[in-house]
Amino acid sequence: WNFLLTEEQRLRAARDARRWIVGAMKDLGTVPVLAYAFDDVVAFYPDGAWWIPCVMQHSTGLLEIADRLGVGESFCPVRAMLGAFATGGHFPIPDLLACSVGAVCDDFSAIAQRVEAMGHPILWWEMPQRSAGANGDAVELPTGFIARREQVALVRDELRRIARALERLTGQRLDEARLHAGIARANAVRRVLGRLR
Numbered sequence: 001w002n003f004l005l006t007e008e009q010r011l012r013a014a015r016d017a018r019r020w021i022v023g024a025m026k027d028l029g030t031v032p033v034l035a036y037a038f039d040d041v042v043a044f045y046p047d048g049a050w051w052i053p054c055v056m057q058h059s060t061g062l063l064e065i066a067d068r069l070g071v072g073e074s075f076c077p078v079r080a081m082l083g084a085f086a087t088g089g090h091f092p093i094p095d096l097l098a099c100s101v102g103a104v105c106d107d108f109s110a111i112a113q114r115v116e117a118m119g120h121p122i123l124w125w126e127m128p129q130r131s132a133g134a135n136g137d138a139v140e141l142p143t144g145f146i147a148r149r150e151q152v153a154l155v156r157d158e159l160r161r162i163a164r165a166l167e168r169l170t171g172q173r174l175d176e177a178r179l180h181a182g183i184a185r186a187n188a189v190r191r192v193l194g195r196l197r
Helices: 007-016 030-035 046-055 062-068 077-087 106-117 149-170 176-196
Strands: 020-025 041-044 096-102 123-127 138-140 146-148
Touching: 007 020, 007 041, 020 030, 020 046, 020 149, 030 041, 030 149, 030 176, 041 149, 046 077, 046 106, 062 077, 077 106, 096 106, 096 149, 123 149, 138 149, 146 149
Parallel strands: 020 041, 020 096, 096 123
Antiparallel strands: 138 146
16 A cells, blocks of 8 residues: 555656656556656556545545536546546646557546546557457467457557657657567566565
């Protein structure tokens, strides 16, 4: 909990150190791995703001702000993210926002669109629902899962778009060595989390 509850301070320290901040929304680990392949980049999940009213016992007013912005109780608790963007008090506004669309929650997509309408540009990228193809169109992924060949190509192209945006942001080039180093760092963190659990 201490690690979670100090995220705001760590993000502000990263901003003070002039590191690039990337907000990865609704992707469960894809954009942060790419982001960490670059020097001086910190990635986080702005949609993680849903827990702030829970932990702070609603004292932050984030849900009330979302209500005033037209995103009321009929939406899921991730609407607290809208309040966090409106106040700017819980995390620095990211230098780059990336949000997956497609196989994600409709509430979240609507809330992210409101964030963008507030003046925070978002790099939207498609995350298709994985399904095996009929007619021999399926390929096996390194994880053992099966996906349609055209879906794999689509995701590859979308990840290249994100990589190009990160290259423009940082002025660095993402080559194979940098990508492999970023993946290795992400896997090291995952192993530590696995041991802690």
